[in-house]
Amino acid sequence: MESFDEDAGLMARYRDGDAAAFSTLYARHKGPLYRYLLRQVRSSGAAADLFQEVWSRLVATRKRYEPRAKFATYLFHIAHNCTMDFFRRGVRRAARSDHSDAQSPEPEVPEYQRPDGVAEFLEQQSALLAALAALPREQREAFLLHEETGLTIEEIARVTDVGLETAKSRLRYAIRKLKKSLHPVEAHARPLRTRTV
């Protein structure tokens, strides 16, 4: 059996009944996974639910695990799918609410999607995290996958089911926007300087 990384070997051991291997895997990946989910869905309650769902799926499908790639791509592919399901559910709920109750003053959308919820969430963030939260979801995901797990562009493309160029483009736009948040004054000053030349 080809082993792609140590974690893939641990997962294979867990598949074969070694419970201690799971504990090691969990300890290594719980932080990055939790932050990926939290910063994607921007709600601690939803992140906790998704976090549990991701691990549950991994546990339930462990017998079918074959180490074909880095373990992180396997885990975060599950996380990506769970997150996509979560966003789809949110969209469906909002659409259903629009159709079923046109009189309702407040559409039934997740807390993190409400304007006040987002504002409250952003108040607790630094400039960088606020800029991250403001990114389009796909760009935010590409950035988080690289920062939290060290995945390469090829691996990000595999996790998110897109082509290599798409993944590269998403990450490129993400870092360009985020860099502006690090130097907001400089970002605003540059166009003025170029105009005066």
Added chain:
Amino acid sequence: MAPMIPTDDLEEYLRGDSALSRQYKREPAPAPPPALDRQVQRSSSETPVRSPYLAPLALAASVLLSMAPVLAIVFGPQPKQHTDDAPHLVRVAAHAGAAANAPLDRKLRLYSSDPPHTRAPSAWLADIAALRRAGRNSEADAEFRRFRAAYPGYSAGELPFWPQADF
């Protein structure tokens, strides 16, 4: 059109020592609550839940699969028989006496498509004799030609009749 972005930004970032990465690592790193940790750890040792319907479904599927060839033979489309394969019936209108002399299972039916040697000479000759008695000499002659072709060594003395034509 999307603005062009210098590739250096991305390459510098991917090398891992960018100011952006350093700043992100300085941000607070929230972790899952301990209660969530315990819940996940507990669920990791549980065996996967199997549906109670799986076993009966698997049994039904295997029974169906094993019966499939039989069902296909019984209920499947039957191959069409070519009309040419059907035996050609040569009807012989024999009179009552001939019918009485003929063997019960034959009922004076002659099948010209039967392979010549599958018919016993005595039965064949009896049929030819019946044709003669019925006055259908041309048919009897034709049948006798076939008989001769099939049994060229058959003795003329054994014939129950005398052929009309010269054979």
